[in-house]
Amino acid sequence: MSGAGSSTRDQAPDGTPTKSGLTRRQRQTLSRGAQYAIFVAAIVAIGVTADWDRLANQFAQADLAKQLFPDIITIALRNTVVYTLSGFVFGLVLGMIIALMRLSSVGPYRWVAGVYIEIFRGLPALLIFIFVGVAVPLAFPGTEIPGGTYGKVALALGLVSAAYMAETIRAGIQAVPKGQMEAARSLGFSHARAMVSIIIPQAIRIVIPPLTNELVLLFKDSSLVLFLGVTLEERELAKFGRDLASQTANSTPILVAGLCYLLVTVPLSFVVRRLEGRAGETR
Amino acid sequence: MSSTVPGSPVNPSKGNMKKTDGTARPEIEVRGLHKSFGDNQVLRGIDLEIAPGEVVCVIGPSGSGKSTLLRCVNLLETPTAGQVFVGGSEVTHPDVDIDAVRRRIGMVFQQFNLFPHLSVTENLTLPQRRVLGRDKAQAAQIAAENLQRVGLSDKAGAYPSSLSGGQQQRVAIARALAMGPEVMLFDEPTSALDPELVGDVLAVMRMLADDGMTMMVVTHEMTFAREVADRVVFMDGGVIVEQGTPDQVIGNPQHDRTRHFLSRVLDPAAADVEEGKQG
Numbered sequence: 422m423s424g425a426g427s428s429t430r431d432q433a434p435d436g437t438p439t440k441s442g443l444t445r446r447q448r449q450t451l452s453r454g455a456q457y458a459i460f461v462a463a464i465v466a467i468g469v470t471a472d473w474d475r476l477a478n479q480f481a482q483a484d485l486a487k488q489l490f491p492d493i494i495t496i497a498l499r500n501t502v503v504y505t506l507s508g509f510v511f512g513l514v515l516g517m518i519i520a521l522m523r524l525s526s527v528g529p530y531r532w533v534a535g536v537y538i539e540i541f542r543g544l545p546a547l548l549i550f551i552f553v554g555v556a557v558p559l560a561f562p563g564t565e566i567p568g569g570t571y572g573k574v575a576l577a578l579g580l581v582s583a584a585y586m587a588e589t590i591r592a593g594i595q596a597v598p599k600g601q602m603e604a605a606r607s608l609g610f611s612h613a614r615a616m617v618s619i620i621i622p623q624a625i626r627i628v629i630p631p632l633t634n635e636l637v638l639l640f641k642d643s644s645l646v647l648f649l650g651v652t653l654e655e656r657e658l659a660k661f662g663r664d665l666a667s668q669t670a671n672s673t674p675i676l677v678a679g680l681c682y683l684l685v686t687v688p689l690s691f692v693v694r695r696l697e698g699r700a701g702e703t704r
Numbered sequence: 705m706s707s708t709v710p711g712s713p714v715n716p717s718k719g720n721m722k723k724t725d726g727t728a729r730p731e732i733e734v735r736g737l738h739k740s741f742g743d744n745q746v747l748r749g750i751d752l753e754i755a756p757g758e759v760v761c762v763i764g765p766s767g768s769g770k771s772t773l774l775r776c777v778n779l780l781e782t783p784t785a786g787q788v789f790v791g792g793s794e795v796t797h798p799d800v801d802i803d804a805v806r807r808r809i810g811m812v813f814q815q816f817n818l819f820p821h822l823s824v825t826e827n828l829t830l831p832q833r834r835v836l837g838r839d840k841a842q843a844a845q846i847a848a849e850n851l852q853r854v855g856l857s858d859k860a861g862a863y864p865s866s867l868s869g870g871q872q873q874r875v876a877i878a879r880a881l882a883m884g885p886e887v888m889l890f891d892e893p894t895s896a897l898d899p900e901l902v903g904d905v906l907a908v909m910r911m912l913a914d915d916g917m918t919m920m921v922v923t924h925e926m927t928f929a930r931e932v933a934d935r936v937v938f939m940d941g942g943v944i945v946e947q948g949t950p951d952q953v954i955g956n957p958q959h960d961r962t963r964h965f966l967s968r969v970l971d972p973a974a975a976d977v978e979e980g981k982q983g
């Protein structure tokens with residue numbers, strides 16, 4: 422970026438000025454200074470041109486924000502967490518099954534798993550929510566997905582995340598050295614026993630950082646519950662924020678809901694970076 | 705090293721004893737074994753018998769098929785043709801319970817293959833409990849005994865990553881022994897070790913040989929083969945070229961290929977040149 426590499430040519434080894442009249446160090450200083458200047462200019466431009474009064478009026482009404490509590494935490498954030506975790510658990514179980522099918526020596530299992538992964542990775546999560554909300558009740562009339570909205574959300578989020586988690590888990594299993602399976606088999610473990618006792622525990626350690634990342638993505642995707650039609654008690658953060666924004670004709674609830682998301686996602690991302698750092702050390 | 709190993713009965717007469725007297729049923733018997741990987745014929749008809757308590761070292765250039773032969777004995781590789789018997793029962797029979805067969809055969813790998821997510825003791829106890837169904841206390845006791853045998857009692861709680869290569873390999877040997885195998889297979893057990901760590905592993909193997917364990921060892925350690933083996937088998941190009949006592953095969957080889965191989969292995973300078981070519 423600073424062009425230091427290419428500048429060595431037109432600079433005398435003793436550091437005396439070259440054709441351009443600058444030493445290498447001077448050019449680096451200049452380049453870095455220019456980057457700071459552009460950064461400051463961009464901030465100032467936004468600060469001057471944005472209409473802060475209107476923004477504050479629309480998004481940062483303190484008394485409105487106060488009214489959101491405690492419901493935004495006790496109902497909305499709580500529901501978001503419940504939806505996310507139930508979807509994650511369902512997706513993890515399904516993803517593990519699909520990953521093992523993908524690695525199976527039985528051809529049809531591999532094909533089914535491959536088709537599942539391609540379809541559900543290729544579809545927007547939104548379509549899957551609509552599918553679960555509309556198509557499943559149509560296809561199986563009279564049957565209710567157990568757990569009402571909670572069950573539907575777990576199913577939809579699980580179906581979406583299972584495809585990603587299956588690929589992650591498969592990669593993790595394949596990252597375990599081949600010698601581990603051979604050692605286990607040579608000790609008399611059956612293939613299944615070796616998988617459960619030796620391979621999968623090691624694979625899980627490898628895939629914990631990417632799976633935690635998936636949890637962050639699911640947390641955000643849980644906002645798609647919006648499209649299932651939920652009762653007041655079942656609202657999660659995005660729906661809650663949007664509803665109150667239209668009731669009060671002010672967008673402050675949206676801002677507060679956004680902050681609630683960050684309250685969870687930022688620490689989770691931090692955890693992921695820590696885990697990745699640690700995985701890098703031990704490897 | 706050997707001073708830390710407590711006395712399992714040592715057979716002092718072993719050095720003179722000839723176990724291939726033909727009366728005992730062979731512990732390992734290989735008949736007409738062929739193995740191909742695609743078009744690549746790795747084993748082209750191997751016949752070999754190993755008597756109970758016999759120590760056989762298999763030597764030969766890389767690519768000669770010696771590791772594949774070893775891996776066919778416990779079916780880590782499935783033979784293309786031929787039969788393998790262990791303890792009198794045919795392991796290549798289509799109806800055989802492979803897992804039951806492998807319980808009777810211990811295997812030690814070049815890369816140790818300890819389970820990195822388990823402590824040293826757990827490496828020894830988990831297979832006993834999961835495969836043999838031993839209870840926790842019994843498995844722990846057997847683990848402790850075998851760790852003591854290889855001189856690593858003080859590493860019981862350590863994790864494999866904190867051990868040296870030589871220590872890891874000794875744990876791997878103890879892990880195999882804890883299963884109570886009739887036969888031990890060693891696949892180049894010292895090839896991945898720093899030279900100064902080789903001795904400890906060989907000392908453990910020597911102790912096992914003295915205890916009367918039936919052993920099949922693929923190795924490049926000619927000194928070990930010479931001092932410990934009852935019989936040396938030289939393989940090249942997927943066949944057994946010659947076999948006999950260490951003195952016969954290593955001391956007075958009859959075939960050109962054996963002489964050529966030994967001259968390279970026993971002369972380090974020549975061996976280095978060869979390694980360089982391959983690398």
